[in-house]
Amino acid sequence: MTPIASRSHLVLIPSFNPGEKVYETVQAARARWAPVWVVVDGSTDGTAAGLTRLAESDPDLRVLVLPENRGKGAAILAGLVEASAAGFTHVLTMDSDGQHPADRIPSFMAASQAEPEAMILxxxxxxxxxPRLRVNGRKVSNGWANLETLWMGIGDSLFGFRVYPIAPLRRIMERTRWMRRFDFDPEAVVRLCWAGVRPVNLPTPVRYFTVEEGGVSHFNYLRDNLLLTGMHTRLFLGFLWRLPQLIVRKFV
Structure with missing residues (x-):
């Protein structure tokens, strides 16, 4: 399999203590796309060194290592800044733990190239x-995200396999201190919708690995749900402020 090369679109993988699955994830992504960048978010599991060794023999793999854990959103922002400086216009984000399907990278990139002003979700x-708790729980966040955007069409607010246009996302993130941790994915799509970036949804299989299969989860039910609750409270207030503008955009 020959990976598709691009000077405008790259794969960006934020990574924090993912275990051995990260190597499989990165190699699967590289089999389908070039370049692939990994942002190691202060990992302490030895994967930073392992990924760096992989990159030494692969010119289309770049590893950025942050000195301390700052959160998923902060890792993505660090990647956006570097990608923008290198001349890239879009990033496909995917998790490092193997849950996201690398074989869908080409179709997502093609959809983005066909509609570069949109975000591909x-x-x-x-x-x-x-896990049923995770599957059913995300429906609450999805409901709030769609209300906060006046139903612009967000298919899922939490799923991190996406293609973003770099310029508007970076601009939004650099104007706020939020969107740095687990709240990144839902807040990014809401704020991009507010900025007029249209969502395009593509059905995508996802797999949850058991511990025996090498699965690693950093989701903390209480902490992360409190974070999401605070985020949606903040976004709902922002929605009320923007409501006249959203109504005009949708109906006029």
């Missing part, structure tokens, strides 16, 4: 092994 298709 994965809409997860769960298998029978997906």
């Amino acid at each position: 994965g809409k997860p298709v769960f298998d029978a092994d997906a």
Whole structure:
């Protein structure tokens, strides 16, 4: 398999203590796309060194290592700044733990290239092994995200397999201190919708790995749900402020 090369679109993988799955994830992404960048977000599991060794023999793999854990959004922002400086216009973000399907990278990139002003959002298709608590719980966030955007069409607010146009996302993130941790994915799509970036949804299979299969999860039910609750409270206030503008955009 020959990876597709691009000077405008790159794969960006934020990574924090993912375990051995990260190597499989990165190699699967590289089999389909060039370049692939990994932002190591202060990992302490030895994967920074392992990824750096991989990059030494692969000119289309770049590893950025942050000295301390700052959160998923902060890692993506660091990647956006570097990607913009290198002349890239779009990034496909995917998790480093193997849950996201690398074989869908070409179709997502093609959709972005066809509509470069849009954001291409994965809409997860769960298998029978997906935790019911996670599957059902995300419906709450999805409902709030769609209300906050006056139903612009966000298929899933939490799924991180996406293609973003760099310029508007970077501009939004650099204007706020939020969107740095687990709140990044839902807040990014809401704020991009507010900025007029249209969502395009593509059904995407997702797999949850058991611990025996090498699965690693950093999701903390209480902490992260409190974070999401605070985020949606903040976004709802922003929605009320923007409501006249959103109504005009949608109906006029």
